[in-house]
Amino acid sequence: MFDITPDEWTAIELSLRIAVVATLVSTPLGIAVAWLLARRNFWGKALLDAVIHLPLVLPPVVTGYLLLLNFGRRGPIGEFLDKYFGLVFSFRWTGAALACGMMSFPLLVRPMRLSIEAIDRRLEQAAGTLGAAPWQVFLTITLPLALPGILAGMIMGFAKALGEFGATITFVSNIPGETQTISSAIYSLIQTPFGDTAALRLVIISAALAIGALVASELFARHALRRVHGL
Amino acid sequence: MHCDAFTGFDMLSVNVTKQLGEFRLEAAFESNNRIIGLFGASGSGKSSIINMIAGLSKPDEGTISIAGEKMDDTTARLHVPPYRRRIGYVFQDARLFPHRSVAQNLDYGRRMNKLSPDATHLQHILKLLDIGLLQDRRPGQLSGGERQRVALGRALLSKPRLLLMDEPLGALDQDRKAEILPYLERLRDEENVPMVYVSHDPDELRQLASQIVMLKHGRIAAFGGTEILPA
Numbered sequence: 179m180f181d182i183t184p185d186e187w188t189a190i191e192l193s194l195r196i197a198v199v200a201t202l203v204s205t206p207l208g209i210a211v212a213w214l215l216a217r218r219n220f221w222g223k224a225l226l227d228a229v230i231h232l233p234l235v236l237p238p239v240v241t242g243y244l245l246l247l248n249f250g251r252r253g254p255i256g257e258f259l260d261k262y263f264g265l266v267f268s269f270r271w272t273g274a275a276l277a278c279g280m281m282s283f284p285l286l287v288r289p290m291r292l293s294i295e296a297i298d299r300r301l302e303q304a305a306g307t308l309g310a311a312p313w314q315v316f317l318t319i320t321l322p323l324a325l326p327g328i329l330a331g332m333i334m335g336f337a338k339a340l341g342e343f344g345a346t347i348t349f350v351s352n353i354p355g356e357t358q359t360i361s362s363a364i365y366s367l368i369q370t371p372f373g374d375t376a377a378l379r380l381v382i383i384s385a386a387l388a389i390g391a392l393v394a395s396e397l398f399a400r401h402a403l404r405r406v407h408g409l
Numbered sequence: 410m411h412c413d414a415f416t417g418f419d420m421l422s423v424n425v426t427k428q429l430g431e432f433r434l435e436a437a438f439e440s441n442n443r444i445i446g447l448f449g450a451s452g453s454g455k456s457s458i459i460n461m462i463a464g465l466s467k468p469d470e471g472t473i474s475i476a477g478e479k480m481d482d483t484t485a486r487l488h489v490p491p492y493r494r495r496i497g498y499v500f501q502d503a504r505l506f507p508h509r510s511v512a513q514n515l516d517y518g519r520r521m522n523k524l525s526p527d528a529t530h531l532q533h534i535l536k537l538l539d540i541g542l543l544q545d546r547r548p549g550q551l552s553g554g555e556r557q558r559v560a561l562g563r564a565l566l567s568k569p570r571l572l573l574m575d576e577p578l579g580a581l582d583q584d585r586k587a588e589i590l591p592y593l594e595r596l597r598d599e600e601n602v603p604m605v606y607v608s609h610d611p612d613e614l615r616q617l618a619s620q621i622v623m624l625k626h627g628r629i630a631a632f633g634g635t636e637i638l639p640a
Contacts, residue, residue, distance in 0.1 A: 300504055306491040307463055307498035308518035308567050314492075318517075322508045405508050407549050 186380060188355050189363040194387075196271055196359060197339035200279035201332055204286050208331060212290035213320075233281045233345070242348025245277055249349075273350040274357050278339035281346075286335030293327020294320065326402035333395035337388055360384045420603045421445065421571065425461055425471035425481075434458070434627040437471075444597060446618030447607045448638060453624040455607045459575050462605060463498050464491040476570050495522070497564030497572040497602075501579040503556040505548035511559050512544040518567025531566065537599060538562045538592055554585040558592060565600065572604045578613065586613075593617055611638040 182190075214220070215227060233241050249256040249267045259265040267273035297320060305315045321328075343361040350357040352366060364380045367373035424437040434454040447455040460466045462473060464480060467488050473481040475496070480489045491498075497518070505514050515534075519526070535541040538558045548556060557577055564572060577593070578586045590613070597604075597617055608614050614621060615635045623631040623638075631637045 300500070300502070301506060303465060303491075304498070304500065304504040305506070305517070305521070307465070307494075307496060307573075308563065309492050309495070309521035310517075311492050311521075314521055318521075319506060407507055 180379065182379065182383075183376070185354060186363065186376065189358050189360050189380070190383060192271060192274075192355075192357075193340055193359040193361070193384075196275045196278055197336050199272075200275040200282065200339040201286070201336040203275070204279045204283055204335055205328070205332055208283065208286045208290055208335070209321075209324075209328060212287050212294055212331075213316075215287075216291050216294040230287060231284045234284045238281065238342075238344025239348050241281060242277060242345035245273070245280070245345065245349040249273065249276060267350070269350050269353060269357065271350075271357055274346045274359065275339075277345040277349045278342040279335075281342045282335040282338035285338050286331045289327040289331040289334060290324065291327075293324040293330075296327075297323045323406055326399045326406060329398040329402060330395055333391050333398070337391045340387060340391070341384065419474070420476060421462070421605065422472070422474040423458065423462065425458070425468035425473065427457060427461070427466075427469045429457065432627055436622075436624070436627070436629050438622050438629060438632055440620055440622075442603075442620035443601070444604045444606060444618045444620070446614040446621045446635075447605060447624065448609070448611065448614055448621050449624035449630075450609055454627040455609075455624055456575055458624070459573050459605060459607050462571075463496055463573055464489060464494050492521070495568075495570045497567055497569030499557070499560050499564050499572070499574040499577045501576045503548075503560035505551075505556055505559055505563070507548050509548075510544070511540070511546050511548065511551070514548065514559060514563050515540075515544070515566055518563060522567055524568060530568075534562050534565050537595055552585075553581055554588045557581065557585075557589055561592070561596070565596075565602065569602060572602050573607075574604060575607045576609070577606075578608075578610075590616065611640070614638055 211226070211230065215223065246268065247253050249259075251257065251260060251266070251268050256267055259267070265272070267276050301323070302315050302319050305319045310318060341361055343365065346357070346359065347362050347365070352358050352362040358366070360380050360383065364377050364384070367377035367380070419439040420441050422439040425434070427434045432452070432454070434457050436454065436458055447458060449455050457466070461468050461481070462475070468481055468483060470483045471481070472479060472483070475494065479487055480494055481487060505511075506517065509517070515531070538561060540555070540558050540562055543551065543555055543559060548559070551559065561577070578589055581589065594616065606614065606618055615638055618635060621631070621633060621635055621637055622629060
């Protein structure tokens with residue numbers, strides 16, 4: 179039961195790589211968007227908010243198909259990135275990371291936004307009177323105080339990216355060793371005769387990873403909260 | 410060194426109007442005095458004035474100069490942001506940065522203003538305010554009085570040209586006030602940084618200030634020595 183085959187290891191390793199890359203690339207963008215939504219009023223703010231949340235409400239297969247149309251080899255963005263940066267998404271693990279990043283983005287942004295909204299702006303004002311320029315206030319006050327929410331958002335995003343299935347399989351298919359994640363490996367195994375035991379093994383592993391991520395997020399958040407409350 | 414009269418320019422010159430809803434503030438005064446007390450009931454406009462001096466809000470019309478340097482001039486569309494005014498501001502609520510230790514809070518203004526470390530000055534302020542033993546603590550572990558002393562030290566250590574204090578004893582009970590007042594008197598006698606001290610308590614101002622701007626309903630009702638304060 180617990181002999182993990184090399185193919186399964188590959189799927190686990192790929193899933194982790196995809197989720198880590200998706201989370202790390204989304205995080206700076208997520209912080210920027212969270213800050214914009216929390217602090218700025220601008221034309222089209224409601225639209226930006228809606229677009230970010232779209233992957234939550236659209237069928238994942240639709241998001242995957244839209245990615246294929248735009249970021250595929252012959253899609254407008256995909257063609258441009260391939261030509262000028264040599265960056266290819268379709269049927270590559272990078273495409274899986276893109277799909278996972280997009281699907282997990284709303285979950286990643288939300289805790290970040292809430293924690294930025296919760297910051298006492300009078301502290302930022304005080305930093306200003308002590309000579310800190312706005313960018314210094316952001317780096318020394320806003321960002322550290324938002325840290326619990328930033329970590330929570332990263333972990334939520336990571337957990338979502340780890341389990342993403344619909345958009346990924348639509349956009350980059352299910353190629354062992356390149357785009358086959360734990361989820362798509364489970365999907366293949368359940369459709370294979372006598373694949374049940376292997377599928378169950380991966381189910382247990384993915385559950386363990388998800389629970390591990392949640393526990394880690396809780397521990398981080400608790401530690402960070404103590405810091406923020408000045409203890 | 411005591412210098413109660415500067416030559417050539419006024420330490421502080423304010424000539425502003427500002428409409429805040431129904432409330433209209435119109436105030437003009439100039440002073441070379443080292444400790445200017447802004448006195449008035451709540452809603453008389455004292456905090457609005459001190460916030461404009463700090464640059465935290467802008468006058469609708471008028472000018473503000475600190476040490477002969479124009480900070481606001483609405484006809485020239487000039488508004489120097491707080492972080493470039495070289496002021497210190499002690500708020501009623503100390504506003505210490507909760508994620509930083511006392512020592513880091515104290516050092517914040519020096520770092521933001523890119524001043525070189527000054528151990529003598531640091532030791533002097535630590536001794537003046539009796540906060541040397543608090544340095545390793547976090548703001549959440551301090552009493553109200555200790556917090557306000559650290560806030561005072563933090564403002565002084567940024568080496569401001571003008572120290573603004575908005576009801577620094579306002580959030581403290583009688584015992585805590587009695588604990589802090591002697592420190593403020595020491596500050597008055599041993600430091601030569603000019604101060605603007607906002608309070609609604611005539612006794613407090615009699616003890617600390619040398620010149621009084623008395624505000625009533627957004628206008629200056631009287632200007633002079635502490636003898637104009639009500640008994």
